[in-house]
Amino acid sequence: MLLIYNEKTNPYFNLAMEEYFLKNTTEDLFLLWRNESAIIVGKNQNTLSEINYEYVKEHDIKVVRRQSGGGAVFHDLGNICFTFIACNNNHFSDFKRFTMPIVDALKGLGVNAEFSGRNDLLIDGQKFSGNAQYNYKDRVMHHGTLLFSSEINDVSAALKVKPIKFEGKSVKSVKSRVTNISEHLKEPMTVLEFKDYLMDFIAKTDKDSKMYTMTDEDIANIEKLVEEKYSTWEWNYGNSPKFALSNELKYPGGNVEFNLNVEKGIIKDIKFFGDFFGKEDVSFIEEKLTGVKHSEEGIKEALKDVNINDYFLNATVDVLVDGIMGVK
Template sequence: MIYVPVMSLDVYHNFGLEYYLMTEHHFNEPVFMLWSTTPTVMLGKYQDAAAELNVEAVKRNHVKVARRYSGGGTIYTDQGGCQFTLIYPDDRTEIDFSSGLELIQKALNQIGIKATTDSRNDLVVGGRKVSGSAQYVTSGYKLHHGSLLFESNLDLMNQLLNVDPVKLAAKRIASVHQRTVNLNEQEPSWTAADFRENLRQAVYDLTSFQEYHLTADEQARVAEIGQQRFADPKFIYGRQGQGAFQVKRYFQGGGLVKIAYSIYHDQLADVHLTGDFFSNLDAVKFEHALDGTDYDRRRVSNVIRDQLAEDPILGVDADQLVNMLFDHV
């Protein structure tokens, strides 16, 4: 395993570093990174920023907004926690959190924090969430990244994030705060820096990783990617739709799926797919494939099956999406 030290607290730079290591500097063995950010909210690939964020609270508290290339939900990060990234050679395209979560779970256990896996992508301590994960793939490589709460500002997190009532009801909780906990409850004598160093050392003990330091030219390229790809407001805020109909459902093991659409002359139009689900699906391609399709269950089903054949949605099948478009009318 290779360990790449990350000093930057800028989320755009750090997402740029992930992308660079996924697409331009390939290692033949897994790469591991630990990093932190200034106060930031990170949107999932398929989410609508206007629906997920309390925009006024974000502005008032000078919080950065970023969007991941991975699916899943919106998270809050700050210097009181840390992010972990695992990049490894893998030709499989399906979403699978087991290997990445296993390493982090073992490392946490080694430093005295008894974490277990829960549902599709979380680590929990005492039944409360301390870590969420997400993934995306490129040709021959898979990236698994996640967050770890240590002494993060959970009150601010609660102000910044709008969580859909459908999702809260499915999880039988009243707020995000109710389900999350900081790890400093387990180790109150540690600082956030202590936690990161102890975790780094535990991963070293488990893997005997070797450090790799980027050259100045590589650092410049990473900064360029960060600004061009991840700091672009169109990329961050672009997932918005205004269909005449809006349907949403929470699927256990799949997440929240929202579909906005209109019907003109008995055909689908203005289709817009959002949510906190996991997939490698190209949402724009999916939407364009449905636009102009006759509003007929069989024809819509055929289009959706074709789109999901190559890039399925984890925990959600074609029939469930078809039902969303027809059963509420």
């Protein structure tokens, strides 16, 4: 088994790295890595319905879609991510096979961790690890999170969705009580000391394991995948399942209700209702926004030459952007 100790913390790079090694290697691999603040959403999720859009925007948190299913998770530098890539051999959905080495490593530190339910690891009934899998041809990729010293309040705030009505068939995240591994250690460790310990432990479980350092060619290919896929709006937002969004916003000119349908990240139709005033008919704005990307940039570009005050008295483009993006 090849062991990769990755020190890069860019979430776009790290998610692309997983796909690259899954699709371009034949050996078994084990990877350890960390992300700077980011939300990683499952392949089948509606990104906007999983995140606190205002919080994510204010704190400049990257949002990245992964290849595997399951729910959205928050990453920061206090969280360690691990990835196993192996020949399938009917191991898809066998979460316990890939998580037991982690459980054993923690027991070596005196932490009573256990596998629970479908894909979680717990300490004293509290979750510290969520896991997901993705199958590609005859290969399976299993990856998971390990909350070590994460900012739990940030986890909660970033994933706390406000009461906006999203309707669709996307997979919803299940919120759980969470804990950090560091709170259960008998002797204190830093997150990087724990990462080193974990790599050493996994190495000792496989006598044929050896460290692998990414080559310049590996990195160049991963960066290409970042540019073409993982850093793009199309993958991270546009790939969301079809959904309907309704929102209501109060501004100095009155109340506006926003109702829209979005498919593959594109506004298919939109209607405005409310007690606002305007000298021009809002149907013009509705037509301007039909077929536009459901993003701040897309909306602003479509309305850049429009005097919003003519349609929504005392409003600005920012008021419409907030309402259409689901901000209260």
